[in-house]
Each structure stands twice: as structure tokens, then as C-alpha cells.
Amino acid sequence: MTMILDELVARLHPTQTLTGDATESYTRDASPAVPEMPLAVVLAESTQDVSTTLEWASTHRVPVIPRGAGSGVSGGATATKGSVIVSLERMKAIRELRPADRLAVVEPGVIIDTLDAAAREQGLMFAPDPASSAWATVGGAIATNAGGFHCLRHGVTADSVRALTVVLADGRVLRTGARSRKNVAGYDLTHLFVGSEGTLGIVTEATVKLEPIPRGQTRTFLVAFPSLMQAGSAVSELMASSITPDLLELLNRTTANLVEDFEPGHLDRGAAATLIGQVTDLDADAQIHQLRTLFARHGGEHFEVRKGDALIEVRKRVQPALAARGMGVAWMSSDAAVPPSRLSELLRHIEQLQIEDGRDISVVAHAGDGNIHAAVAGGAGGADDLAAAKRIVRAIAERAVQLGGTVTGEHGIGSLKRDFLALQFDETALEVQAHIKAALDPAGILNPGRAV
Template identity: 50%
Template sequence: MSDSHAGAHPDVDELSTELGSRLVRDPELIEPYALDTSRAVSEGAPLAVVLAESTADVSAALAWANRNRVRVSVRGAGTGLAGGAMAYAGGIVISLERMRAVIDVDVPNRLARVQPGVVTADLDAAARLHGLFFPPDPASARISTVGGNIATNAGGLRCVAHGVTSDSVAALEVVLADGRVMRTGARTRKNVVGYDLTRLFVGSEGTLGVITEATVRLKPVPPGTPRTFRAGFAELEDAGRAVTAIVNSAVRPEVLELMDALSVEIIESFHPSGMTVPAGAMLVGQTVGWDAQTQAEAITAMCRDLGADDTEISETDALLEARRLSNPALNARGLKISCDVGVPVAALAEVFHGIAEISARHGKRVSTVAHAGDGNLHSTVESPDTPAGIREADAVIDDITRLALALGGTISGEHGIGSVKRHELGWQLDPVAIDVQLAIKSALDPLGTLTPGRAV
């Protein structure tokens, strides 16, 4: 492994000759690139940061790292919550933040070709200039990047209607661990040539290759004026039952989100908007199309039938904006220990009941927000930011994760495994499944230099 002092390492000079000012070695300039927004603990400073501006830069950096057995971490905006972009001590960081071009919007074919550092909301805005939109819509869309969304197969607010990121990816350009460049997929809707390598790289968390370009699918902007709706419930379990009823009805909301009472209280204290804090939970969502009002009325009526005591329909996005503020609001309150689990939608009421029991058993308040329409929950534990407090919160998170698995769910719906959740892999995957994934990793990165020890 490389010496941790960049100035004393001659091979870094070799890479510097190739990349020039795009290789950063000043420790103070490196520091912001060493962490992501997860609770993962730094293992030490990297040798350097590569501020890649092209596929050639990424290829040169990976080839150099492979030759010199130097570990590589990859980052976009650093918004990941699973520790996947944390720097390695004595390694290098490849930052894709400068690769932020929307290369082309192909309106007739409803495709866009983009670099990985494009902010998700910026791609959506570029598409809307042509009457189209980019379906993936993570709550962090204004700061997260398309490459990061693809690396973790993010879902977000609109996936109840449009699926997760993989459903919007048509083709990729990927640099492998040894520096070779390959292309996957096609611009056509149908393509059954060879293995589906595009889907292999989507969600691979930077362990199999570095995505340097993506061709993504767009959709037409729905006509008419969207409607947002909310429903307040005295009981959290009733909100869960309402979600199940809505998803199994004839109405098709584009967004269906849930915030428990603690989450609403925290968001409202962070950014007062006049929201009434419910006793149990608040369901918020959006309907689109010419019949958006009719759909919203049908949904709020269902909610009232299932226990909602306060409903509202609006033409503004204020309620969804409140949902997007959940992460910064929780962070401002000091709540950092969170999980990202998924359960079958029909199990929502049961999982909320179980989370309440876990919270009471541990004596820790738990805030839960959810992409309720697809059963993806994000629970955050209120606990002191001390080693002991973090250990106690992690115990709560582990119990919530085991509960999700017992209900037929998953240990991660969209944030990925990274380093933070790697100890949970064996809870969900059998030994053969883990062995197969490690074999794929070994085939594409035999020297183990690209994001080693994470995801799988």
C-alpha cells in the first residue's frame, strides 16, 4: 500500500505530470473530499484528489492506481448516507463534480446524454425546457448528482409512479478498475444483446467501475396543474393502512410520502410553514394530469374513511417542499443515525407499529419519513452525538432493520450498503449470493483497488 505522505511518493508525481492542476495534493484542499454525509468514521487522509474533467482523466487515474495498488474512492456531490464515498487512508479520491455537462437532449427519442456530475434537479430543468422531465426525484435532488443516483440506484419521491433510477437508464460509459473504457446498453427501448451490463453497474456503488457518461430516459411533463394533498392521522398505523389502500386503488398518485409526528414537528421547527403537527402521522403526495383534482379528492376521501382527521388539497408544492427538508431538519436537530429499509407496501402498518415498540424498548425517540407508496422507510434515532450515543442508536437501527427483513423487506431501498451497512449483508443475502457478487467484483477488479471493502 502507498505511503500516506503524498509529497514523498514518486508515483504521485507521475500522475501529477499526466493530470496537472486536476490532481490536488494540498491537505487542506483535500479535506472536504475525504468525507460524505454518512456517520462513517474517517480512516485517514488520502494521498490526493483527482478533479476529473473527462473520461480520459478518470481512465488515467484508475490505471495509475491499479498499477500502484492504490485504493480509490469515487464521489459526486458527497451526499451519500452509507459511507460509500469515504476516502481511504493513503488512497486517492476521484471527484466527478466537474463533469457536469448535459451533453444532449434528444427530444424525439426522449433521451438525454449527461456527465455524472450533473445535479439531478438541473437535468430535470434542462428536460423541462423541451416539455420533458427526468423521473428520478430523490429528496436531495437539488444537491445530489445523476452519477451518484445511478451508483446507488436511488428512488425518491416519484418512484411510486415511475420506478427507481435503473428504470430511467438506457446506456452507460464506464471506466473499469484498470482504466479500460467500455459502453453498455443502447438508445433503443429494446436491447437483448449480451448480458444486461447496464443494470449490473446501476447500484454497484462504484465497486465495479466509474460511470463517466449516462444516457437516460425522459418522460413528457403531464398536462394540467398538479395537486398536492395531505392527510393528518391520529394513529401512525392508520396512515400505513391508508397508503396500502391508495396503492391498491384505481388512483395513481405521482408522489406518496409519509412523515410521522416527530418528523413533522422537527421540520416545522426548522422551517416554520404553518403545518399542523398531527398526533400520529401526516401523509402528503401529489397527483398529476387533467384529472389531478379528482384523483386528489378520491385519495383524501379514502384517508378520511381510514381515520384521517384533517385533509387538504392545494395547487402549490409547499407540502412536498416540507418533505424535502426532512434531512437538513433532522441534521440540524443533531439526528444523524438513520437507516434506509424497505418493506412490502401491505406491511406498512405493521412496520410502523413495530418501530414504535422498538423505540419504547430502547427508550429512544425515532423519527420516520417514508417514500410510503413503495414501502421505503427512513428512520432516524434521536441520540447524543457521542460514541456511546451512536452505539445505542445503532442498536435501534439494527432492530428496525431486522424487523423489516422479518416482514419480507430489505436492508436498503436506495441509499446503498457502503461501509455503514456492510455488516448487515448476511442478514439478507445467503452465502451463495454473496459469493457470486464477490466473484463478479473480483472479475472486474482483481487487484481490489476500486472502492474495496464496501457494498459487497
């Protein structure tokens, strides 16, 4: 393989290829997936670099793993033995900001918060905001179709993508979509690649939609409920109303107590569920009054309102609190999603699993869109304990599908959830996806063993 690799190195700049111990920091993502030793890491700086690498890899049947910031939690960017990792971190230019068209043209290594900050200087915003937005890249968000706190009001990443430049498995360069607001020419190839987790091609440029910064007052609220059913029914009524919050998050009792252990004084330890939400609008105070009345009808207690983002900081303490207890995504995490009207049923199922198994399950839900994040304690007892935690994650995914939902709402399948696909898709759907993969990557070199 050394001679084959020398051929690639000769076609790139000498500083663009890493081997041996120098590859270590590029081999893993934020999941518990265990990486293997790659052949090399390519630090791509242009579409041509990616095209050269894939043409070489296709010729020699070398697996290629695209990588952004490594913030994914499903094992989609971990190294496999003998693979070449294509890192896009050097491709971080914001090529164009077009306020009149409400568009930006960016390279895949641009940090999400960096793009949003640049847009805000023009009175606009980049809406996708996964929890890792301070270090996650636009390319990674596109690869996984990432969600975030504000996707309830603004949609997931796919809703913000207009056009792509993609390098295919054999090195050819494909351009999809258009910069116009409307475009119905041909198949929608753009959104075929969004969420494909690097299995169909590598995105090297994206044209993304920007939105006006919401106008008006910002009000954040917190309300506690004595039962998950009451919280769920309140969410259902809210989503059927004329109010669309910027965000609506739910914490179960386990999570509230973890946060209180970490930094006390904010949450009711006895509440079965706590909702934290935010409204930004010209009539935000009137909407808050409506919400207070709505929540009271469903048993909501201790309704609290603050200006700005103060209470959102309570929600953001969840991950540090989990990490302090060793229960973060380094163990087993579910991101199943259901229709919002079925959220309480999924939460009750998780509660029953927790009672039956006896282990902690922390749940944080993007309640308005029915997407839960359940961190299942596991791993302290070794491989068997981790396997038991994964069985719970699978049971959550299975129930979500039964309720009309999905096994993954925003983190993707990666390598850790491939056996969940059969829970959601029948044989025909799996075959169609396999045919698409075969058509675009006949040698199977792009992120093998991931997503499909």
C-alpha cells in the same frame, strides 16, 4: 509513495492533482463515517483521465474512491488511508439532448436539477429526484441507484438509465447498453453497474431516459390519522386502487412535532401519522374526491387540499427541523424498505423500539413504495450512545427483511451498513456478488470495504 504519485501527476495536467490539506473538502460525504488521509485527489476531466488513473492505480495496487458531490449518507465516498479520490465534479457537460428519442447523454458530474431544467425546456423531465437533487450529481445517483419523492410514479434511477461508459479497474473502457428503447442483446451490463457504489467501475458517461412533463392539474393533499395501523391500511388500499399519486409521504408523530417546533401551524401534533401526497392528472379533482372518501374509511381526519406544491414545502421542512435538533443524517439513519402492504407493521415495530429505548426516532416514509427514513437520536452521549442508536437501526433493517423488504431502499450500503448484508442475503448470494467483484476488480482497488 511520493515517487509513485509523481508518475501519475506526470500523466495528468498539473492542476488535476491535489495533495495534503488541499484534499480535505473531498474526504467526506454527508454521513457520520470518519474519513482518513488520502494520498491524493484527482480532478478528472475526461474518460481518458479516469482511465489513466485506474491503469496507474491497478499497477501500483492503490485504492481508488470515486466521488460525485459527496451527498451520500452511507459512507460510500469517504476517504481511506493512502487512497486516491477520483472526483468527477469537473465532468459536467450535457453532451446531447435528444427530444425525439427522449434521451440525454451526460457526463457524471452534471447536477440532477440542472439536467431536469434543461429537459424541461424541451417539454420533458429527468424523473429521479433525491432530496439532494439541487447539488447531487447524475453519476452519484447512478452509483447508488438513488430514489426520491417521485419514484412512486416514475421509478428509481435504474429505470432511467439506458447506456453507460464505464472505466474498469485496470483502466479499460467498457460501453454498455444502447440508445434504442428496446435492447435485449447479451447480459444487462448497464444495470450491473447501476447501484454498485463505485465498486465495479467508474461511470464517465450516461445515456438516460427523459419523460414528458405530466399534463393536467396538480393537487396536493394532507390528511392525519389517529393510528399508524389506520394510515398503513389507507396506503394499502390506495396502492391497490387505480390511482397512482406523483408522491405519497408519511410523517410519524415524532417528526410532526419536530416540524411544528421548527415552524408551527401546519401539522396536527396529536396525529400518530400524517400523509402528504400529490396528484397530477387531467382528472386530478375527481381523484382527490376518491382519496377523500378512501381516507375517511380508514379514520383519516382534517383532509386538506391545495393547488400546486404548497403542502410539499411542509414535507421539505423535515430535514431542517431534524438538523435544528441535531437528529439528521449526521447521527444514525435507516432507509429500510418493505412492500407497501407491510409498511404499518414496520412502523409499529419502530414505535415499539422507541418506547423500549426511550430515545426519539423520527420517521419519514415514501409511503407509496414502503421506503422509510428513520433518524435515530444518538451521539450526544458519546461512542456508546452512537452504538446504541446503530443497534436500533440494525433492528429496523432486520424487521424490514423479515417483512419481505430490504436493509436499504435508496441510500446504499456504503461503509456503514456492510454488516447488514447478512441480514438480507444468504451465503450463496454473498458469494455470487463476491465473484462478480473479483472478476471485474481482481486487485480489489475500487472503493474497497464498501457495498459488498
